[in-house]
Amino acid sequence: MIHGGTQALIYKCAELFTALKSMKLNIREEILKKIRVNDEEVRLMLWDTAGQEEFDAITKAYYRGAQACVLVFSTTDRESFQAIDSWREKVEAEVGDIPTVLVQNKIDLLEETVIKNEEAEALAKRLKLRFYRASVKEDLNVNEVFKYLAEKYLQRLKQQTAEETEVVHTTSNKIGVFNTTSSNVHNQSSSNGREVITLRPNKQRTKKNKNPFGSCSLL
Numbered sequence: 710m711i712h713g714g715t716q717a718l719i720y721k722c723a724e725l726f727t728a729l730k731s732m733k734l735n736i737r738e739e740i741l742k743k744i745r746v747n748d749e750e751v752r753l754m755l756w757d758t759a760g761q762e763e764f765d766a767i768t769k770a771y772y773r774g775a776q777a778c779v780l781v782f783s784t785t786d787r788e789s790f791q792a793i794d795s796w797r798e799k800v801e802a803e804v805g806d807i808p809t810v811l812v813q814n815k816i817d818l819l820e821e822t823v824i825k826n827e828e829a830e831a832l833a834k835r836l837k838l839r840f841y842r843a844s845v846k847e848d849l850n851v852n853e854v855f856k857y858l859a860e861k862y863l864q865r866l867k868q869q870t871a872e873e874t875e876v877v878h879t880t881s882n883k884i885g886v887f888n889t890t891s892s893n894v895h896n897q898s899s900s901n902g903r904e905v906i907t908l909r910p911n912k913q914r915t916k917k918n919k920n921p922f923g924s925c926s927l928l
């Protein structure tokens with residue numbers, strides 16, 4: 710019994726060790742990329758994750774909280790193309806609808822392609838994603854991909870902030886609408902005999918909007 714248990718534990722440790730080793734190999738270092746968008750410097754932290762499904766649980770922890778996503782397949786690797794659907798689902802399940810693009814890499818090897826143009830375009834259309842053809846090797850379209858994502862992200866952030874500001878205005882209007890009826894108005898007499906009116910906020914104030922910027926995140 711004890712022996713069996715120890716054995717199992719050793720196996721587990723070995724599995725974990727293998728997983729960690731592979732993780733080290735497959736989740737490469739974070740990359741910091743700086744780009745300019747509308748004269749502002751945007752810093753992107755990039756994580757390149759492993760494609761193997763056995764590491765799903767581990768890689769998930771890396772893209773949890775991501776604010777943009779690049780789904781890449783290779784011109785010369787059909788499996789990577791076929792895996793795009795499943796990656797989209799995994800990312801969406803983990804982080805929801807974030808700015809995402811579809812990229813066909815290695816277009817410098819177009820003569821060896823295993824993906825037809827129409828197939829790639831159809832995939833982008835079906836997934837409703839902007840599609841880029843790029844070559845990391847030749848530095849083709851790489852910046853464009855990140856610029857598009859950063860713009861899209863900033864656009865959403867501004868929109869979100871504007872919506873939240875609107876909520877603040879609405880809320881502050883409510884706060885500002887002082888109710889001069891009954892319980893909210895306390896009429897007192899001042900020492901000089903003139904009536905003093907104390908205004909108190911209307912109780913309509915919405916609690917949940919106390920911190921309108923609470924859900925804002927910065928790059």
Ligand SMILES: Nc1nc2c(ncn2[C@@H]2O[C@H](COP(=O)(O)OP(=O)(O)OP(=O)(O)O)[C@@H](O)[C@H]2O)c(=O)[nH]1
Binds near residue numbers: 816818843844845
């Ligand atoms: N010709 C060409 N080779 C490329 C390009 N981008 C990457 N490679 C090469 O493709 C190989 C794999 O590159 P990685 O960056 O490791 O790509 P990956 O998709 O993370 O691949 P995995 O290691 O299978 O996860 C390397 O030898 C790269 O030099 C490209 O645009 N054109």
